[in-house]
Amino acid sequence: MPQRRHVLGGLFVLVTAVAMALLWTVAATVFFAITVAYVLSPVRRWVRRHGASRRIASFVATIVGFVGTLLLFAPIGVVLFLRLDAVIAFLNEAPETIPIEIGGWSTTLVTQDVIAEAGDWLVDVATAIAAQMPVLLIKFALFSFVVYSMLYYEQRTRKALIALVPPSYRGLADALHRRARRTLYGIYVVQAATGVGTFLIAIPVLVAFGYPSPVALAAVAGILQFIPVLGPSVLIVALAGTHVVAGEPILAVAILVIGGLVIGWVPDLVIRTRLAAETADLAASLYFIGFVGGVLTVGPIGVIAGPLVVALVSELAAQLSEEFNRLPVSERS
Numbered sequence: 001m002p003q004r005r006h007v008l009g010g011l012f013v014l015v016t017a018v019a020m021a022l023l024w025t026v027a028a029t030v031f032f033a034i035t036v037a038y039v040l041s042p043v044r045r046w047v048r049r050h051g052a053s054r055r056i057a058s059f060v061a062t063i064v065g066f067v068g069t070l071l072l073f074a075p076i077g078v079v080l081f082l083r084l085d086a087v088i089a090f091l092n093e094a095p096e097t098i099p100i101e102i103g104g105w106s107t108t109l110v111t112q113d114v115i116a117e118a119g120d121w122l123v124d125v126a127t128a129i130a131a132q133m134p135v136l137l138i139k140f141a142l143f144s145f146v147v148y149s150m151l152y153y154e155q156r157t158r159k160a161l162i163a164l165v166p167p168s169y170r171g172l173a174d175a176l177h178r179r180a181r182r183t184l185y186g187i188y189v190v191q192a193a194t195g196v197g198t199f200l201i202a203i204p205v206l207v208a209f210g211y212p213s214p215v216a217l218a219a220v221a222g223i224l225q226f227i228p229v230l231g232p233s234v235l236i237v238a239l240a241g242t243h244v245v246a247g248e249p250i251l252a253v254a255i256l257v258i259g260g261l262v263i264g265w266v267p268d269l270v271i272r273t274r275l276a277a278e279t280a281d282l283a284a285s286l287y288f289i290g291f292v293g294g295v296l297t298v299g300p301i302g303v304i305a306g307p308l309v310v311a312l313v314s315e316l317a318a319q320l321s322e323e324f325n326r327l328p329v330s331e332r333s
Contacts, residue, residue, distance in 0.1 A: 027137045028301040030146055035304055036065045037150035039188050044151045058151040065147050072192055118147040176315055183311040187304055195225040207264050221263055232264045286310050
């Protein structure tokens with residue numbers, strides 16, 4: 001009987017791999033939906049405890065995921081479609097050339113071509129997204145369906161997966177489950193909450209400094225919260241650079257200090273620290289490696305897949321170290 005289970009488990013893995021190869025076009029969408037369902041599982045259980053049926057609880061949790069995903073991608077839509085002309089106009093306000101003098105050496109930096117390239121790139125991205133909108137709508141429908149199905153059949157799926165794991169390794173499976181859940185919670189809930197907080201906090205600061213399209217710039221600041229280590233500081237440094245180019249060093253220092261404090265630091269202090277107890281115990285350097293490596297390897301979905309894989313590797317390393325330390329000294333060689 002155990003041998004039969006192992007054969008069935010091997011066939012399951014093999015057929016799953018073949019299905020992934022054949023359905024690779026939607027693999028990222030399905031992966032994204034599975035991870036979102038993983039995070040929404042507590043929501044479904046909470047609704048279920050309040051007397052709702054399994055179907056209603058799964059539907060409510062799916063709606064929460066649907067709305068949350070819309071809110072997550074809304075800032076990108078604001079920048080690329082509603083305020084694209086204002087963003088390009090802001091870029092075009094920079095001087096065409098920047099004279100640089102250091103001691104007896106001087107040169108002139110031409111910015112016109114760089115600005116033109118940046119504007120063209122933004123237009124190309126917006127055009128490409130608009131052209132792919134029918135496909136994106138289909139993928140969004142698929143995303144919602146997979147999330148609902150994963151939530152509705154959560155118990156059945158969990159039992160099926162646990163059955164494939166030998167009893168002596170189920171403790172390891174539970175540890176990986178906990179690490180994956182905390183990592184995904186940190187990526188989705190903590191990062192999204194911090195991003196929304198950054199967006200709301202950045203608007204009055206950018207308005208006070210008189211920047212054009214403060215809502216679009218605040219949306220960019222919120223999106224940048226998903227980039228570990230760097231975050232909104234990229235935007236703050238870029239804005240300070242525009243003041244330096246325009247010959248306004250006082251404003252450059254002001255946005256670096258005030259913007260760096262209020263936009264870059266306050267959301268982390270107020271929001272991230274309150275939710276830190278539920279996040280994965282993953283060093284920022286490892287998170288950054290997973291983020292960058294994931295994005296460069298598999299594209300946008302690497303924002304999630306990269307840190308998740310690094311977190312699981314870290315958990316396996318910790319489990320291996322703990323197992324090794326249990327052995328007698330004579331058996332460690």
